[in-house]
Amino acid sequence: MKRVFSGFRPTGKQHLGNYLGTIQNCVALQDEYECFYCVVDIHALTTLENTERLQEDIYEMVLDWLAAGIDPQKSVVFVQSHVPEVMELHTLLSMVTPLSWLLRVPTFKEKVKMQPHNVNYGLVGYPVLMTADIALYKGDIVPVGEDQLPHLELAREIVRRFNSLFGFVFPEPQARLTSFPLILGLDGVQKMSKSYDNHIEISASPQVIMERVMTAVTDPARQFRSDAGHPEICNVFRLHKIFTPASADEIASECRSAGIGCVTCKNMLAQNIGSTLEPFRERRAVLSSKPDYIAQVLAQGANRAEFIARKTIREVKEKMRLLRRSNYS
Numbered sequence: 496m497k498r499v500f501s502g503f504r505p506t507g508k509q510h511l512g513n514y515l516g517t518i519q520n521c522v523a524l525q526d527e528y529e530c531f532y533c534v535v536d537i538h539a540l541t542t543l544e545n546t547e548r549l550q551e552d553i554y555e556m557v558l559d560w561l562a563a564g565i566d567p568q569k570s571v572v573f574v575q576s577h578v579p580e581v582m583e584l585h586t587l588l589s590m591v592t593p594l595s596w597l598l599r600v601p602t603f604k605e606k607v608k609m610q611p612h613n614v615n616y617g618l619v620g621y622p623v624l625m626t627a628d629i630a631l632y633k634g635d636i637v638p639v640g641e642d643q644l645p646h647l648e649l650a651r652e653i654v655r656r657f658n659s660l661f662g663f664v665f666p667e668p669q670a671r672l673t674s675f676p677l678i679l680g681l682d683g684v685q686k687m688s689k690s691y692d693n694h695i696e697i698s699a700s701p702q703v704i705m706e707r708v709m710t711a712v713t714d715p716a717r718q719f720r721s722d723a724g725h726p727e728i729c730n731v732f733r734l735h736k737i738f739t740p741a742s743a744d745e746i747a748s749e750c751r752s753a754g755i756g757c758v759t760c761k762n763m764l765a766q767n768i769g770s771t772l773e774p775f776r777e778r779r780a781v782l783s784s785k786p787d788y789i790a791q792v793l794a795q796g797a798n799r800a801e802f803i804a805r806k807t808i809r810e811v812k813e814k815m816r817l818l819r820r821s822n823y824s
Contacts, residue, residue: 499528500634500668502535502575502625507552509559510694511768512678512687515737520638520673522564530570531632531800532560537575537582538624541617542610557789559697562779573796575628580804584627585620587811591656592623596649626650630665631804638673661814664807683712683730698779701769708765713757714750724750724757731757731764738767 501521509518524530534553543549553574565572575581597603597619607614617624629637629650637647647670654665677686680693687694695707714729716722726732726747736743746763749755782788812818 496529497635499530499636500629502533502628504539505534505552507555508696510696514697518563525569532572533575535575562775567792571796571799573800577797578801578804580808581627584631585624589623592653622649626653629668631807634668636671637668638671679730681711704769705765708761720756723753726750
């Protein structure tokens, strides 16, 4: 069975954008592939200067994953730093990666502009560590959107160069182009994100969901209740198409004829989001009532991942003549 690798920065409780854009896809892939889902905490350090909430963010994110359907019996769920071999492979791959390849990465230039006070070595070497993440487990497939294809192509170039210099070890990871729907935030402008405070957490209570939805920007051209609406430009209606699909056409018609107002429309959306996520909240409550469960899942995942990682590192060292074959037969 082919292997999928996906890494995610620890961002704490997940929101609707994470759920609709990524988590649902991760759950579906479990039935087709051997999946490795990794919390990339070392990657987070390239931009994170305060680690006070790091462990809490890891816990909350993994709790949401499991409650949403990622199954630790089917998939390997683990934290990047819990398998130290990834740092070793990162170092070894850095020896064959030209600096010019890394400096041309568009996201590096963007990060330099965003954090000019913290242009650290890890930020430059980020693509090498990403390659190590995938290559350590000999990942065959990496689910990406089209905007991430250049990053994966660089990973392919790095493993291709290693294989040409020392002999074949790593498969070249293939992209599985995935349609990640762009979920706009409650402001109707930016994508849903905690940094913009325009999000709805999937673990939120029905009351909080209602409060958050009521702040959502609707059709800017509709000033009064009696005005005809334009659902095609309303972000609340976009969410209705996801959470109220059976009634979406009726809602659009009522909006255009001013049969319903924005408050009623928001109220309906909040109730439907809340009812859709109710099974998730119930599963999350059960899992969170087991204080050691997440730690056990991550420990077991790290053990499974490390078993593969050690074999890969040994093979790499043998190919690079850092070990004799008899050293680890």
